[in-house]
Each structure stands twice: as structure tokens, then as C-alpha cells.
Amino acid sequence: MPSRDDAIFDEAEHLERLRAQERLLQFESFDYDDAWAVGSRLRDGALEQDLPIAISIVFxxxxxxxxxxxxxxxxxxxxxxxxxxxxRRFNEASFTVGTLFRSRGTTFEASSRLDPNQFSAHGGAFPIRVRGSIVGIVGVSGLAQADDHDLVVEALTWLRGEQ
Incomplete structure (x- = not known):
């Protein structure tokens, strides 16, 4: 059975991978047409797989x-x-923030001191960055948190390749 220290080490490695994703998935521009393209790609893929999700993009x-x-x-x-x-609060993806707390040997819920009715550090919300600044957020909810996160990353990676 892995020790608590092993789990923390694994979360620290995971945290670095998530932060690398965020550094990579930045754009020179991201407008309403891009939001429609990403949202539509998420919707079409989810319909093909019969996924029970909600998708949202905000500026x-x-x-x-x-x-x-x-x-x-x-x-x-x-x-x-x-x-x-x-x-909005931490300027990182929701999965990254939850992983940050787990890498410290705790949880977001136990240590953030934020109202759980207002804040959830579960995977699925990812910042839209244009030249380093957050201009919006794309999110998915309905699956396991890693799967929500991965759907968003796949769609943003696709858009980045298209631009």
C-alpha cells in the first residue's frame, strides 16, 4: 500500500503536469467565434459519446x-x-487548484476556508489565456473530475492547433 508521502509526491508530479498544460494552452486571440467553435466541439463530441454533461464558456x-x-x-x-x-480566485484551472491542495497533504475543502457552496476545486474549469492574461473560462460538468478536465483540454488543444 502506498504511503501518504508517496501520494503527496504523486500529486506534486500531477500538479506540475497540469501547470505545464496551462502554460501551453494560451492563445494570441480568443473571441466569440472561438468560444462557439470550442463549445460546439465539446457538445458534438459529448453527443457522439452520449455524455451527460453541461458545457459553459464565459468572458x-x-x-x-x-x-x-x-x-x-x-x-x-x-x-x-x-x-x-x-x-477567478486562484487564476488557475479548478483541477490544478484541487491538486495543489492535495500535493500539500490536505484538501481544498478542509484548508481553503472558502464557502463550499461558492467554490469547488474539482476538475472541469480551465482559464482561457490570451498572451498570459485570463479573458475567460471554459468548463464542463457531469463526469469524474479528471474526465471533465480532459474534455476541456482536448477542445482547447484542438483550437490551438487550428489557429
Whole structure:
């Protein structure tokens, strides 16, 4: 059985991989058409796989894309908002923030001192960076947190390759 120190080390390695993703997935521009393209790609892929997810993209406080697919619910919209609040507060992906706390041997819920009704450091919300500055957030809710995160990363990686 792995020790607690091994788990912390694994989380520290995972944290570095997540931060490397964030450094890589930056754009020279990201506009409303890009938001539509990313959101549509997420929706189309989720429909093909019959995934019960909600997808949202925001620029500041403006929701520029939203889709709730069969099997998702208003609860997923609530999760998205709590994940988005984490990105706004910490300037990193929600999965990165949760992993940061786990790499310290604790959890976000136990140590952040933030209201869990307002903040959730579960995977699925990823900052949209243009030349280093966060201009928006793309998020998915409805699957396991690593799967939510991976869907968003795949869509942003696709867009980056298209640009």
C-alpha cells in the first residue's frame, strides 16, 4: 500500500503536469467565434459519446456559450459556477487548484476556508489565456473530475492547433 508521502509526491508530479498544460494552452486571440467553435466541439463530441454533461464558456461575467445535454441537470450548472469561482480566485484551472491542495497533504475543502457552496476545486474549469492574461473560462460538468478536465483540454488543444 502506498504511503501518504508517496501520494503527496504523486500529486506534486500531477500538479506540475497540469501547470505545464496551462502554460501551453494560451492563445494570441480568443473571441466569440472561438468560444462557439470550442463549445460546439465539446457538445458534438459529448453527443457522439452520449455524455451527460453541461458545457459553459464565459468572458468575464458574460456567458457566451452554454449547452446542457441529456442527463445533465441544473446541479451541473451549479458545479460550473463553483468551479469558475475557483479559477477567478486562484487564476488557475479548478483541477490544478484541487491538486495543489492535495500535493500539500490536505484538501481544498478542509484548508481553503472558502464557502463550499461558492467554490469547488474539482476538475472541469480551465482559464482561457490570451498572451498570459485570463479573458475567460471554459468548463464542463457531469463526469469524474479528471474526465471533465480532459474534455476541456482536448477542445482547447484542438483550437490551438487550428489557429
Amino acid at each position: 468575464g461575467q458574460q456567458r457566451v456559450f452554454h449547452a446542457g445535454l441529456s442527463g445533465s441537470s441544473a446541479d451541473n450548472d451549479g458545479w460550473l459556477e463553483r468551479k469558475f469561482n475557483v479559477v
